[in-house]
Amino acid sequence: MSAARPIGVEVLSPGAFATLQDGGRRGFRRIGVPWAGVLDRRLMRLANALAGNAEDSAVIECFDGGLQLAARGGAVRVAVAGHAALEIGSGEERRALPAWRSLTLAEGEVLRIRRMERGRLAMVAVAGLAPAVVMGSAATYARAGLGGIDGQGRALAAGDLLPAAAAAEGPERVLPQPPGGDAAPIRVIPGPQADHFSAEALAALVAGEYRVTAEADRMGVRLEGATLAHAGAAEIVSDATVPGSIQVPGKGQPIVLLADAQTAGGYPKIATVISADIPRLAALRPGETLRFAAVDVAEGERLARVAEACTRELLAAIRPLYAEGVDLAALYACNLVGGVVHALGPDYRPLLDPLPQQADPKRNTL
Amino acid sequence: MSPQIRLLDAGDAALTVEFGDAIAPGLLAAVNALDAAVARLARAGGLPGLIEAVPTFRSLTLLYDPLLTCRADVEAALAPLLVGAGEAQSASGRHWRLPVCYGGEAGPDLEATAAAIGATADEVVALHAGTEYRVYMLGFMPGFPFMGDLPERLCLPRRAEPRLRVAPGSVAIATGLSAIYPWESPGGWHLLGRCPVRLFDPAAAEPSLLAAGDCVRFEPVSAAEYARLAAAVAAGELPPAHWRAEAAAGGGR
Numbered sequence: 001m002s003a004a005r006p007i008g009v010e011v012l013s014p015g016a017f018a019t020l021q022d023g024g025r026r027g028f029r030r031i032g033v034p035w036a037g038v039l040d041r042r043l044m045r046l047a048n049a050l051a052g053n054a055e056d057s058a059v060i061e062c063f064d065g066g067l068q069l070a071a072r073g074g075a076v077r078v079a080v081a082g083h084a085a086l087e088i089g090s091g092e093e094r095r096a097l098p099a100w101r102s103l104t105l106a107e108g109e110v111l112r113i114r115r116m117e118r119g120r121l122a123m124v125a126v127a128g129l130a131p132a133v134v135m136g137s138a139a140t141y142a143r144a145g146l147g148g149i150d151g152q153g154r155a156l157a158a159g160d161l162l163p164a165a166a167a168a169e170g171p172e173r174v175l176p177q178p179p180g181g182d183a184a185p186i187r188v189i190p191g192p193q194a195d196h197f198s199a200e201a202l203a204a205l206v207a208g209e210y211r212v213t214a215e216a217d218r219m220g221v222r223l224e225g226a227t228l229a230h231a232g233a234a235e236i237v238s239d240a241t242v243p244g245s246i247q248v249p250g251k252g253q254p255i256v257l258l259a260d261a262q263t264a265g266g267y268p269k270i271a272t273v274i275s276a277d278i279p280r281l282a283a284l285r286p287g288e289t290l291r292f293a294a295v296d297v298a299e300g301e302r303l304a305r306v307a308e309a310c311t312r313e314l315l316a317a318i319r320p321l322y323a324e325g326v327d328l329a330a331l332y333a334c335n336l337v338g339g340v341v342h343a344l345g346p347d348y349r350p351l352l353d354p355l356p357q358q359a360d361p362k363r364n365t366l
Numbered sequence: 367m368s369p370q371i372r373l374l375d376a377g378d379a380a381l382t383v384e385f386g387d388a389i390a391p392g393l394l395a396a397v398n399a400l401d402a403a404v405a406r407l408a409r410a411g412g413l414p415g416l417i418e419a420v421p422t423f424r425s426l427t428l429l430y431d432p433l434l435t436c437r438a439d440v441e442a443a444l445a446p447l448l449v450g451a452g453e454a455q456s457a458s459g460r461h462w463r464l465p466v467c468y469g470g471e472a473g474p475d476l477e478a479t480a481a482a483i484g485a486t487a488d489e490v491v492a493l494h495a496g497t498e499y500r501v502y503m504l505g506f507m508p509g510f511p512f513m514g515d516l517p518e519r520l521c522l523p524r525r526a527e528p529r530l531r532v533a534p535g536s537v538a539i540a541t542g543l544s545a546i547y548p549w550e551s552p553g554g555w556h557l558l559g560r561c562p563v564r565l566f567d568p569a570a571a572e573p574s575l576l577a578a579g580d581c582v583r584f585e586p587v588s589a590a591e592y593a594r595l596a597a598a599v600a601a602g603e604l605p606p607a608h609w610r611a612e613a614a615a616g617g618g619r
Contacts, residue, residue: 029420029429031566031574032508134568144508144549146568191375192382237387238505238512240420240427242380264422264505272377275432297437300378304432 005073008163009105009126014156015066015113019218020148022058025137029263035243036139036147036259039218040121040279042179042311043081047125049315050079050102050173058131058138060124060156063217064285065113067124071105075167078103078111082122083178085114101174101321102127104167118181119283128165141260171320179314185293186281188246188271189300193236196268197248201228202294205246205270209289210254216286218260223290227252228270238266244273258282274300276307370452373441374425381440382427385452389514389542393424394502398579399454400426403447413443421578422503423512459501459579461611464546466495466537466584467592468559473537475525475556483519491586493517494537494558499544501580509548509566509574513582516542528554535560537584559586562596563609575606583611 011018023044024037038044038061045055060067065084079102080086086097090109097103099122105111113122131138132151140148140155147153149160185206194202210225234250241247245257247267256273257265273281274295284290295303374382385396401421408416413428415435420427430440468491469476480487499513506512516539524540529552532538536547538555547553548565561584565575576582587595598604 027418028508028573029418030504030578032504032506032510033573135573144566144568189375189377192384193374237389237423238503239382239384239422239425240376240380240505242376242427242429244377262506263420264503269376272375272380274378276378297375297378301432301436304378308433 006161006163007073007076007166008071008161009069009076009078010072011156011158011160011162012068012070012110013066013158014160015062015068016064017217018060018062018067018156019140020058020131020156020162021061021139022137023056024139024259025135025141025146028135029240032263033135033144033146034141034260034263036141036218037137038123038139039259039282040082040123042279042307042314043121043123044125045311046100046175046314046318047079047081047123049318050081050100050175051077051125051127052102052168052173053125053127053129055315057125058129060126060162062113062122062124063120065116065122067122068110068112069105069124069126070110071107072161073107075104075106076164077127077167077172078105079125079127079173080111080113080122081125081175082116083118084116084122087112087114100178102172104172120285121279121283126162126164127167129162131162143260171322173318174321175314175318177314177317179310182280185291186277187274187295187300187303188244188292189274189297190271190294191269192239192272193268194270196231196233196236197270198229198231201230201252201270204228205254206292206294209291211289212284212286214286216284218258220255220257220261221281221284222253222255224253228254230268234268235266236268238264241265241269242272244275244278245269246271246273256281274303276300276303371448376427378437379432380427380429381437382425383444383448383451384425386424389423389502391456391500391515394500394579395456396452396454397421397424397426398457398459400447400451401578402457403451404428404444407443407447413440416440422505456500457579459577459581461581461583462576462609463583463585463611464561464563464609465587465592465595466559466561467589468494468537468586470589472589472592473557473559475538476558479520479522479539479556479558482522485519490520490558493520494539494544495584495586497583499582501576501578501582502543503578504574504576507547507549507551509576511545511565511576511580511582513544514542516544522556524554525556528552529557532557533560535562535565537561559584560592562592562599563604564599564606567606570606572606575609581611 021038024035080099084099134147142153145153204226208226210223213222215222372384415431417429480490502512521542532553536557537559540555
């Protein structure tokens with residue numbers, strides 16, 4: 001008799017780029033190890049809550065869609081948070097599904113992130129996913145070979161098998177009212193080296209649009225727009241960077257540092273993106289534009305609390321989906337899920353039309 | 367607070383205490399002393415919400431959770447620690463003695479460095495290995511130590527053409543500092559030799575061999591001895607403590 005096959009999901013395709021991430025690795029910045037971890041913690045918490053995991057469990061963080069997973073060894077429950085259009089199926093039979101819900105893949109059934117309707121990031125939680133922890137975290141950090149699928153920092157690749165739990169009984173869960181788009185400017189707090197720039201540079205930072213270049217990944221986002229002139233030297237004696245640091249090299253074009261960025265740097269940092277707005281910035285696609293607005297520390301702290309309260313409201317709004325199999329759009333329209341219809345984000349439409357749509361670049365412009 | 371100390375805004379979740387804008391032993395002492403004081407206060411429960419502190423050449427950055435604390439509370443807790451913090455004496459870090467195979471394939475820039483300063487290769491080795499270095503900070507990449515100060519004669523700018531690939535273990539100099547590359551990476555420093563010691567081990571209780579404030583001396587070894595040590599390190603036969611300098615036993619922590 002053969003042993004039972006281990007239950008899990010097989011990565012058929014990682015799509016554009018996918019890694020295992022969790023809340024990140026704390027306590028090692030002093031030895032040059034950044035936090036890594038998900039670029040959008042709210043999405044991680046929602047995906048995990050939908051899948052029935054602890055909120056901070058590791059998830060698959062996907063850039064730009066394309067991820068394909070297949071259940072192996074049995075049925076597996078997964079959940080997707082992010083503005084993603086999904087498709088599940090086996091063989092020729094496929095159906096489109098909205099994100100922001102859990103679903104149970106029967107053995108062999110395939111989940112695909114067909115495309116992103118907005119932004120770049122989707123988090124896929126897999127019930128029972130528990131990758132090995134390296135230095136306190138499962139987060140993938142390639143530069144030092146830490147965490148991830150192999151414990152050595154590798155991104156996901158076709159053929160990877162992620163052990164999971166056998167799907168639990170009980171209804172799927174759904175977030176009836178996903179977070180809507182937020183076109184507000186990206187808020188920044190000037191400093192720590194704002195005094196290395198001219199007053200005109202500070203004004204320029206918040207005056208015009210900046211465009212996300214092709215150099216946008218987990219380390220940071222290089223922007224192009226108004227040149228930010230240094231008041232003196234364009235290099236400083238290195239000091240610490242933080243997630244959100246806006247460093248400005250000699251040519252005067254800003255780079256916003258993200259989860260995988262190095263922990264110290266020698267370029268002056270004109271400002272820091274507030275923690276509440278880092279996920280929105282990280283989700284911008286190359287070519288999209290943004291505006292910055294300056295706030296003070298107290299306002300940044302207030303916005304952090306507002307963001308957390310919003311996340312908790314979203315978590316609290318997750319409902320069992322008893323009517324499995326019914327048309328979700330009809331469900332929403334009938335208002336069965338508790339007063340959600342009028343509160344749906346203006347851009348959110350459960351994708352029931354399988355025809356690919358051309359993304360409207362204006363809709364994605366912040 | 368000493369007049370030269372500045373508190374700099376680093377977003378809603380961090381604060382930088384800046385002692386100056388130079389690379390100097392006095393600033394290192396001040397940063398390390400505040401770092402130690404912050405660690406003691408945090409252990410005593412006096413800095414709720416603190417996630418970690420990051421010492422650099424001239425500053426200490428505190429990263430905290432803005433949902434658990436706030437800038438005003440962090441500043442209030444820090445205030446007593448900043449009194450006289452700029453005048454701290456250099457604390458004694460751990461002392462290390464690290465083998466280096468200088469020149470040849472291991473140190474492709476040794477000859478050029480000698481030529482640049484009008485010395486022989488042996489003189490460069492004697493200068494580099496004849497100096498005790500302090501670890502100012504770790505950064506650029508995990509476990510990468512910025513060490514100083516170099517003897518004046520070895521102070522060169524970076525290479526005009528950075529290399530796309532620097533071998534791991536490369537011992538390098540530039541801009542008045544020395545470093546060891548823990549990983550293969552691009553790099554613009556002058557490569558004098560290679561060190562077989564593992565600088566970063568994620569499975570170790572302290573993943574980085576070196577910490578800010580530690581003292582390092584380099585010991586020239588032959589290519590054959592380098593190969594022997596590298597094999598022993600790879601086989602796990604030489605634990606980190608092997609590289610501690612016993613002569614400086616007073617510096618333990």
